Amino acid sequence: MKNKSVTAKGYLLNTAVLAVVLIVFFTLAATLGSTGEFKLILAPSLWQCCYLVILSASLNLVLGFLGQLSLGHCGFMAIGAYAAALLSLAAQRAGIFTDKSGPVFVLVLLGCILIAGILAALVGLLVGIPALRLKGDYLAIITLGFGMIIVNIINNLPFAGQNGLAEGSASASLYKNGLGFGTASKVTYIWVPILLTLLSMTMMFMFIRSKYGRAIRAIRDDEIAASASGINTSFYKVFTFAYSAFFAGMAGALYACANATLSTSSFAFTNGGILNSTFIVVMVVLGGMGSLTGSMVAAVIMFIVNYQIKNGSWVDALPSAVQGIFAYPMLVYAIVLIIVIMFRPKGIFGSYEFSLIHLKRDFLNHRAKAAAQKAEKKGAKVHA
Amino acid sequence: MSTFIQALAVGLRLGSIYALVALGYTMVYGIIRLINFAHGDFIMVGGYTMIFTIPLVLAIGLPVWVSVIFAIAICAAVGMTTELVAYRPVRKTGTAMTALITAIAVSLFLENLAQALPFIGPNPMVASQIFSAGGFSVSGVTMEWTTIYTIVISAVVMVVLYQFTQRTRLGRAMRCVSEDKEAATLMGINVNHTIVLTFAIGSGLSAVAGLMYIGQYPKVFTTMGVMLGLKAFVAAVLGGIGIIPGAMLGGLVIGLVESFTTAYVSSSMADTFVFLILIVVLILKPAGIMGKNVGEKV
Numbered sequence: 001m002k003n004k005s006v007t008a009k010g011y012l013l014n015t016a017v018l019a020v021v022l023i024v025f026f027t028l029a030a031t032l033g034s035t036g037e038f039k040l041i042l043a044p045s046l047w048q049c050c051y052l053v054i055l056s057a058s059l060n061l062v063l064g065f066l067g068q069l070s071l072g073h074c075g076f077m078a079i080g081a082y083a084a085a086l087l088s089l090a091a092q093r094a095g096i097f098t099d100k101s102g103p104v105f106v107l108v109l110l111g112c113i114l115i116a117g118i119l120a121a122l123v124g125l126l127v128g129i130p131a132l133r134l135k136g137d138y139l140a141i142i143t144l145g146f147g148m149i150i151v152n153i154i155n156n157l158p159f160a161g162q163n164g165l166a167e168g169s170a171s172a173s174l175y176k177n178g179l180g181f182g183t184a185s186k187v188t189y190i191w192v193p194i195l196l197t198l199l200s201m202t203m204m205f206m207f208i209r210s211k212y213g214r215a216i217r218a219i220r221d222d223e224i225a226a227s228a229s230g231i232n233t234s235f236y237k238v239f240t241f242a243y244s245a246f247f248a249g250m251a252g253a254l255y256a257c258a259n260a261t262l263s264t265s266s267f268a269f270t271n272g273g274i275l276n277s278t279f280i281v282v283m284v285v286l287g288g289m290g291s292l293t294g295s296m297v298a299a300v301i302m303f304i305v306n307y308q309i310k311n312g313s314w315v316d317a318l319p320s321a322v323q324g325i326f327a328y329p330m331l332v333y334a335i336v337l338i339i340v341i342m343f344r345p346k347g348i349f350g351s352y353e354f355s356l357i358h359l360k361r362d363f364l365n366h367r368a369k370a371a372a373q374k375a376e377k378k379g380a381k382v383h384a
Numbered sequence: 385m386s387t388f389i390q391a392l393a394v395g396l397r398l399g400s401i402y403a404l405v406a407l408g409y410t411m412v413y414g415i416i417r418l419i420n421f422a423h424g425d426f427i428m429v430g431g432y433t434m435i436f437t438i439p440l441v442l443a444i445g446l447p448v449w450v451s452v453i454f455a456i457a458i459c460a461a462v463g464m465t466t467e468l469v470a471y472r473p474v475r476k477t478g479t480a481m482t483a484l485i486t487a488i489a490v491s492l493f494l495e496n497l498a499q500a501l502p503f504i505g506p507n508p509m510v511a512s513q514i515f516s517a518g519g520f521s522v523s524g525v526t527m528e529w530t531t532i533y534t535i536v537i538s539a540v541v542m543v544v545l546y547q548f549t550q551r552t553r554l555g556r557a558m559r560c561v562s563e564d565k566e567a568a569t570l571m572g573i574n575v576n577h578t579i580v581l582t583f584a585i586g587s588g589l590s591a592v593a594g595l596m597y598i599g600q601y602p603k604v605f606t607t608m609g610v611m612l613g614l615k616a617f618v619a620a621v622l623g624g625i626g627i628i629p630g631a632m633l634g635g636l637v638i639g640l641v642e643s644f645t646t647a648y649v650s651s652s653m654a655d656t657f658v659f660l661i662l663i664v665v666l667i668l669k670p671a672g673i674m675g676k677n678v679g680e681k682v
Contacts (some may be wrong), residue, residue, distance in 0.1 A: 069481055069489075130667045136480055137419050141621060142666055145613070145659035152656045285485055329495035337489035342473055345482045365597055 007209075010357040014238055017356060019196065029190060045307065047258040050193035051251040053298040054200050056283035057292050058247035063207060063281065064289035065352075067220030068132070069140040072147025074277040076245040078267035079123055080116035080252025085262055087112045087218045088179035100185050109179055109189075113196065113253040120249020121242045123150070130230030130235060135223075147277055153266045155295075167377035179253075180260025185257045193254050204292055216240050217290075232382050267275065279330075282337050287347050302333075389525045391647035392640070397531045399639020402570035405616030406623070406631035407545060408586030414562040414626035415582045416475065421487040422445060422466055423590060423615015425494040425533075430455040430591035431463050431604040432498065432621050448514050455591035464580050465588025465642035466490055472576075477511065498606040508605035515599045534596045541592060542632050544586075549628060558582055608637070609654070615642070618662045624675030637661070 023034065032038040062070045087190040088108060126147045134142055181189060207213055215236045218226040227233045244266070256262055266325060267276070279302075288299030309315065309326045320324075325331055340347065405427065412420045447544040474486045499506045519528035535582055549555035550570040561578045597612065598604060601629075619638040623630025638658055645657045665673065 065662050069484060134666060140484060142663055145662050149659050166540055199400055279490060325500050326499055328496045328500045330492055334489045334493035334496060336468060338486060341482050341486050345478050379485060
């Protein structure tokens, strides 16, 4: 009984803190909304951060909690992005909404995002059923294959793909029509990504704490033992895969909103840009496999690093050799990834979850542990 | 009919390139159970080495293909360095998953390092003609010399490699280590040396594959190894990873699938079919065409 009341208290505390933070944020946004800095830099950055957070956390479900390396996460994102974009275009052509305002547009927008997620989840199910019969390296390579097939098929669809969404070129088509947002509407609809991120994260946390979460962690730790204990391993694996694909699809829809241009090459296995399946793996590994809060922090850190490398004024002050390296941010990430794997394979957070209600307890535990380690070291010195 | 024969020739040529790259994958996987994602990028390293050494070789007055010797040396060095610097430390402390992620990171590192180096840069470079141009025609079908050379050279390399693993002391050591590391240690085999040697041979093979590839498509760019490497890996898995004849078979199958899809369906769907074949095979026979299914011990 005591456990339950702690959980309830935790939810209450989190809700209260979040409410305060959101109120402060939205009052600030309302006062700053029309001025340059917020409109041009902060609001678009928030959009990007939001979908990166959802992406890395959703991959963490598969990579960190289920313990299966999936290299095709961007495929699901591509499905979500294209589905939402095409749906919104179709809705506009059918005359459901004409300009990007009013409650009808909001409904269409949320509907598109939801359907994008569901579609991605369905494809995740289709991919997961055959793919998850395999393990480890084979699973990695088959998900990579599926990711490529998805992107390749989208590329070859007459109404999506290289020739752009609908008629004409892909570039700028979503600004005028459909759900692509310019900077002004990004400020107006800043609540959309924030709300979606909060909802997604809550759903993922609840998933991890539920019987499903315990089951998949059992599978990660020892699949044979888990199945011997009566866990239907294939069901849980496929379910987690589809659940993770659902959030990737929603993140894709947000990506379509934020970028307003879509190109299949952005969803490839690797490319020069910030967004690809490998980059998401980097975020998850950096944050810690098995820590959703770690994934959130890592996504924000990676976004800030990426933004600073490209736009920071301090970059100009560096020697030109360093600037040359910064022109290829993936080189920096590769080095970061190798260093993290070598020296702290658990990532920043390991499997630790940041929680408000347990903050004091965790802090005290940490201090006690550090003190114990220090004492041990001292003891060792004395003996030596 | 002439389309068919043409597609067959192209498929065999592509297939033998894939097979050579797949051999490198399969040897490394067989010995340390790691998908060496960086293997495709070793081809790129070999390609650039040849670009920069071809003028040198021509100045001495030797034929162009001699530059492959430099490429093999550099590739082998890069492969051994990768193993020593990145893979070995991670293998000691980490799990299979962290090793795999390291391999991906090394691949990204090589690609982007090449782009960041001022004398390479992101723009493609054009290589000079490697094999003599032209060919001969049989009943309306033109067979290019490049095709013939590619197929013959790969066949020779594969036979030599197979004999090497079967008959020589080092080859036997490699097979031992891939079967059981501890037993191999007890038999007096230096496991670490053998692993490094495997990396050297596998990477050297990728340089040879790079020679064939450039002979056909004389363009070298930093991400040239990505798709080539992935398809070759698919070939290795298809034939049964860790098995040398399996890699050859898988390479040929993938090459033929690709060329026949290009000839009869559409060139933009070729990759889809390649990966589709992989998925079908993995579902029906997870250990690959020539692989044996090994049950898991509890």
